[in-house]
Amino acid sequence: DIQMTQSPSSLSASVGDRVTITCRASQGIFNYLVWYQQKPGKAPKLLIYAASTLQSGVPSRFSGSGSGTDFTLTISSLQPEDVATYYCQKYNNAPTFGQGTKVEIK
Amino acid sequence: EVQLLESGGGLVRPGGSLRLSCATSGFTFSTHGMSWVRQAPGKGLEWVSGISGSGYTTYYADSVKGRFTISRDNSKSTLSLEMSSLRAEDTAIYYCARESVYDKSIFDYWGQGTLVTVSS
Numbered sequence: 001d002i003q004m005t006q007s008p009s010s011l012s013a014s015v016g017d018r019v020t021i022t023c024r025a026s027q028g029i030f031n032y033l034v035w036y037q038q039k040p041g042k043a044p045k046l047l048i049y050a051a052s053t054l055q056s057g058v059p060s061r062f063s064g065s066g067s068g069t070d071f072t073l074t075i076s077s078l079q080p081e082d083v084a085t086y087y088c089q090k091y092n093n094a095p096t097f098g099q100g101t102k103v104e105i106k
Numbered sequence: 107e108v109q110l111l112e113s114g115g116g117l118v119r120p121g122g123s124l125r126l127s128c129a130t131s132g133f134t135f136s137t138h139g140m141s142w143v144r145q146a147p148g149k150g151l152e153w154v155s156g157i158s159g160s161g162y163t164t165y166y167a168d169s170v171k172g173r174f175t176i177s178r179d180n181s182k183s184t185l186s187l188e189m190s191s192l193r194a195e196d197t198a199i200y201y202c203a204r205e206s207v208y209d210k211s212i213f214d215y216w217g218q219g220t221l222v223t224v225s226s
Contacts, residue, residue, distance in 0.1 A: 034212050043201055091210070095153040
C-alpha cells in the first residue's frame with residue numbers, strides 16, 4: 001500500500017508569512033493528489049486537486065505543486081482565517097490521507 | 107446549493123450494529139460517486155467506503171471489509187452505511203462525501219459528520 005507522509009506535523013508562522021507544507025508518497029502517484037483544509041470542529045474543504053489545480057472559490061494565495069512522489073502546498077501570505085489542519089490525499093486506487101499538518105498563527 | 111446531512115450516529119456496544127444515513131440535495135445524486143470518510147477523536151482522516159453513481163460498484167477499506175456495507179437510493183438521493191461487529195477502534199466522526207466529476211475519490215463536498223462511539 002502507498003503511504004502518504006506530511007511534514008511538518010505542525011507549524012507556527014506570522015500573518016503575512018509564506019508557508020510551505022510537504023507531502024511525500026511512498027511510491028509514484030503521478031499528479032493524483034489533493035489538498036484539504038479542515039478548520040477546528042468543521043468538515044474538510046477541498047483546496048487543490050490534480051496536485052496544482054485550485055478548486056473554484058479558493059483564494060489564490062493557496063497553490064500546489066509537485067508530481068511523482070513529492071508535493072507541496074504553499075500559502076503565499078498567511079491569514080488568520082488559514083488556521084487549520086491541512087491534509088494531502090492520493091486519489092488513484094484506494095484513497096489515502098497524510099497524517100495532517102496543523103497551522104497556527106505565531 | 108449542495109448539501110449533505112448525516113444522521114444515525116450514537117453510542118453502541120462492542121459487537122453491535124448501527125446504520126448511518128446521508129441525505130443529499132442540490133445536485134444530481136446519481137451522477138456522483140459517494141464515500142464515507144471517518145475521523146477518530148483528535149486523529150486524521152481515514153477513507154472507509156465508496157460507491158459508484160449507479161450503486162453497482164462498491165469499495166471498502168481493509169479495516170472495515172466484511173463488517174460494513176455501503177448502499178445508496180438514487181430515488182431518494184440518500185447514502186447509507188450499515189455497520190456491524192463494531193469495535194472500539196471504529197469510534198469516530200463519520201463524514202459522507204461527494205466524489206467530484208473530475209475524478210473518483212476527489213471529495214468536493216462533505217457533510218458535517220455524525221459521531222459514532224463504540225463503548226461498553
